[in-house]
Amino acid sequence: MARKALQALGLINAELSILIVNDSRMRGLNLMYRGKDRTTDVLAFSIKEGKYSDINPDILGDIVISANTAKMQAGEKGHGLYDEIALLLIHGILHLTGYDHERGKKEELRMRKKERELLKAVL
Numbered sequence: 001m002a003r004k005a006l007q008a009l010g011l012i013n014a015e016l017s018i019l020i021v022n023d024s025r026m027r028g029l030n031l032m033y034r035g036k037d038r039t040t041d042v043l044a045f046s047i048k049e050g051k052y053s054d055i056n057p058d059i060l061g062d063i064v065i066s067a068n069t070a071k072m073q074a075g076e077k078g079h080g081l082y083d084e085i086a087l088l089l090i091h092g093i094l095h096l097t098g099y100d101h102e103r104g105k106k107e108e109l110r111m112r113k114k115e116r117e118l119l120k121a122v123l
Contacts, residue, residue, distance in 0.1 A: 001086055001089060001122050002016065002018060002089055002093065004121060004122040005089070005090050005093050005118050005121065005122050006093065008117070008118055008121040008122070009093070009097060009118070011060075011097070013058045014058050014059075014060050015056075015058055015059045015060065016059070016060040016061055016062065016063060016093070016096060017061075017062045017063070018062075018063050018064075018065070018089065018092075019062065019063070019064045019065070020064075020065050020066075020067050020085075021064055021065070021066055021067065022066065022067060022068050023039040023066050023068040023069060024039075025066075026039045026040060026043070026064065026066040026068075026069070027039040029043055029064060030043065033045070039066055039068070039069055040066065040069065041065065041066055041069040041070060041073060041088055042063065042064065042065050042066070042088040042089075042091055042092045043063070043064045043092070044061060044062070044063050044064075044091075044092040044093075044095035044096050045061045045062040045063075045064075046060065046061040046095070046096050047059050047060065047061040047062075048060070048061065048096070060093075060096040060097065061096045063089060063092035063093065063096070064092075065085060065088045065089065065092070070084045070085050070088055071084075083123070086119060086122060086123060087115065087119060090115050090118045090119060090122070091111075091115060093118075094111055094114055094115065094118075099111040099114060
């Protein structure tokens, strides 16, 4: 699924790591790296930012997904866990490639549109 999303973005040789965790672990990561003492559904850690950003242009970074939160959100949205994880994975990939819905409404709309495009490409 990740490979298809990366190919749809034209990132044929790109690499990333994916970690699936529980809410407790996600809460710890969210607190450690974002200062937010609560769980979240997905975190993306870009290697393109910071001290070692130029080591390898094909390595994008890490995506962490909370299985507990994904399961809850899937139930709330009325679709399966696989579909929710696909959405969260795509969301994380977009963050690793420079999209950020927290930059404002225009960027949020741009990111949501790209999420829908990529979901069609991978599902």
